[in-house]
Amino acid sequence: MIRTAVTATALAAVAAACASSPEGAQPRKTSLGSVRLVAYTGCDDLLAGLRERAAQNVGPYGFGTVMPMTARAEARADTGADTGGAPEHSTTNVHEAGVDEPDLVKTDGDRLVTVTDGTLRVIDTATKKVTESLDLTDGDGPRVPADLLISGDRALVMLRGGGAVYRSFGPPRDTRYVLVDLAGEPKVLSTVEPQGTYVDARMAGSTVRLVTRSQPDITFPQVRSVIPEAERIKRNQEAVRKAPAEAWLPKIKITDASGSATETTVACARVSHPADYTGTSMLTVHTIDLAKGVTAAGTDPIALAADGDIVYGTGGSLYVASNPHWWGMPARPLPVA
Template sequence: MNTLIRTVVTAAALAAVTTACTASTGGGEDPAPRRTSLGAVRLVAYDGCDDLLTGLREHAAENVGPYGFGHAMPMVMEDSVRSEAKARTTQTPEHSTTNVHEAGVDEPDLVKTDGDRLITVANGTLRVIDTATRKITASLRLTEGEGGPGVPADLLVSGDRALVLMRGGDIMYKRIAGPVGDTRYVLVDLAGEPKVLSTIKPQGSYVDARLVGDTVRLVTRSEPEITFPEPRPDAQQAELIAANRAAVKRAPAESWLPTIEITDAAGKVTKSRVACERVSHPADYTGTSMLTVHTIDLAGGVTAAGTDPISLAADGDIVYGTGQSLYVASNPRWWFPIVRPLPVEPPPTPAPRSSGAAPADEPTPSEPAVDVPYPTRTPPPEETEVHRFDITKPGAPAYVASGKVPGRLLNQYSLSEHDGHLRLATTLTAADGADSSSTVHVLKATTLEKVGEVGGLGKGERIYSVRFIGPIGYCVTFRQVDPLYTLDLRDPARPKVTGELKITGYSAYLHPGADGRLIGIGQEASEKGRTLGTQVSLFDVSDPAAPRRLSQFFQRDSGSGAEWDPHAFLYWPKTGLAVVPLVQAEKSGALVLKIDDREVRRLGMIEHPVKEGEYPYQPGIERSVVIGDSIWTVSHEGVQVNDMESLASQAWIPLR
């Protein structure tokens, strides 16, 4: 299967963690595995600001190009109403939670529930809905003016504290080139009338966060703030690089050290900067980016220590967490060896052409267009870097180790920590782009040295989904047919493929089902690989040597957000209920299925009311939650409650 392609315009920078300095201002037979090491590391790799500055300047100067960090060429890119709530029963209703990768490790999402309340944030406003009365009991505006509707946000909730993560850019842009604008983390007290306790504005862009118990670890990334000289149109590449290197070598330490601004409930602003002694680095790094890990105790709030940040001079774009570890991985940046430069001056006016000649803006065969190659360096190896932080103790995490493996990750489900080892599934593409193959690597968690691997998966294909469940792994690759591989990972030094199932289409997300069952959500496809519509498959994986598909539901000409966002998928093991958002040309809604240990069966569709107006439309359902005997579905327009058995509508709660 093909990996999900993320186009990166600038060098992706995602790093894990530093502490703050304060300045208050108000498949087949495998060869013996290669062991990979990035050398010895320690918690604090810099001895102070002089050591930090020397190292960062040196590495960044080596990685600067004629147009700055990561650019091949300049690119042209085109009040609240409170309802009377019924007296609550003493027992909180059964309820589902966010679909997460690891049990006990919560992930940010746009909807959270504790059974008694449903909390959501949309259009710059946080709302609390009482699940007994099915009414909005409180709301809190978090944005002002024009920044409201366009600012996407996610939630983490623990007890009566919510942390709203405002990204300052839409989610698709975040995945392509990193969010821009106003990245803020807002801590809200939900007890009684919601109120803001503090607002945190870190330098850089939000990457991801994880919540274990009451403690949130937030990862941000930033690039050094260095002003490069304006390039002259007639300058040669060597001149541009030399000028930029000189600018890097003049830059102070503050150009790299991230800042944090915290505003408390009284409006007092405190600014701080990550201290040099709290910045670490792996043995190999570029100096062009900084990862910072912030720690927030939701129960205690933001104290005098602020977010207790630590930083790592590294890149990263994928976060994976367990109860003991936080991993930040950096995919290799996309390489564009040849580009057409922006014109320096207008081209000469073409000579008139006789009737029947090619249009004036198209060259004749005797006057071919010429792509001017940009002087290129040798493409960097396609490698994934991964950095591990220990989060077992209160306060700031400890940087443990860094490692590298060949190839590119798909998403966080490509990583899994189990029994002292980290498993990673990557796809490696040949330099000419004509071939690819995938590998599962096993690294020792304490050092991130490679101890084993199994390769040769899906030759000529890319990974579309991965799931590790204990000592077993499942990997789907795709080009024309969908090989589902089962992997035996019990011996970390010699992992092996135990089974393979070839079927049309692919699964973009894999979810554990009943015992010995695996659920796949993706697209059905023709024998030639043309996608046809959403499919949900039930696999029997009880025999790892002989995986088989027991049942499939197929909806032609449709798509589902659950293919790329697992938070959109709801599976309720108690009854086998599954809810999948579905988009079709004529309508949108949520597909309700029954998945037992034998089949996938359609129960019906839940649809939100059509939004009337000059251009009527039906809101797309983004999330589904089980609370008691009802299914709650959420769209940008509102929340709907449906009976779990009959699917009859019980309530509509508008959010606009």
């Protein structure tokens, strides 16, 4: 089974496509060539491939860190676009026709919907007063970073958590996607807790596709200062080669309005890989139709054995690219005696 980058839910993990140009210079065009994603034939094939690639790329301190939040914020392009005519109200972050991007503020002309410090607020545009509010922190504490998308009387809030730096594999509630009903008093319809960190999202019509990044859940041997780095790498490679497929397969927890929760794992058959990959990261695309809500199919996730930090979407495609210049140096844990 092969998926190409021009299909609606395909991913293109292309580092070169995001190379920056000097100020004032024309952006450099980069050909993607034939970007093809190949699905694994089964769990045995997936495990063998991921173990081999991850063992080749693991370092003396594990798989390293992820991109700082400040770098990601600077990386997001200015999405202002000339729509050819002044609308009655601003359509924020609509660079591609018919494709909306997350923001802190959204409006339908009659109301402003905002999310700050984990609280969703609805403001009447006529009276300029807050008419409704809903606390979504759920124990996260204040200043939890969040993004927002709305369609009709539905809002989807993407709560990142994690503080000033993204964490590649955080606590169970490090990332949450909360679907809220805005008709009348706001109420939570469902909460999706994906394994990993929120990268970005795009909405076409009422359908949102969210990209989450995770790293393998592998426990590496404790670091001892007297052990040479070559020996540390060898021990980490042994840990990688013993890890089960579940260490890589992303998990999802979905809680409905009644509080009933279900937990699932992305199936091996729904994981693909490009020709070249490291095995140290997994990208998962979750799909939620705001008009229908989270159905029995959950978020219909597909995953790709690749890395990425920039999301771009059109009406028919979703692209994820990575820029290695934005990624930090590998984390060095403190030695233990």
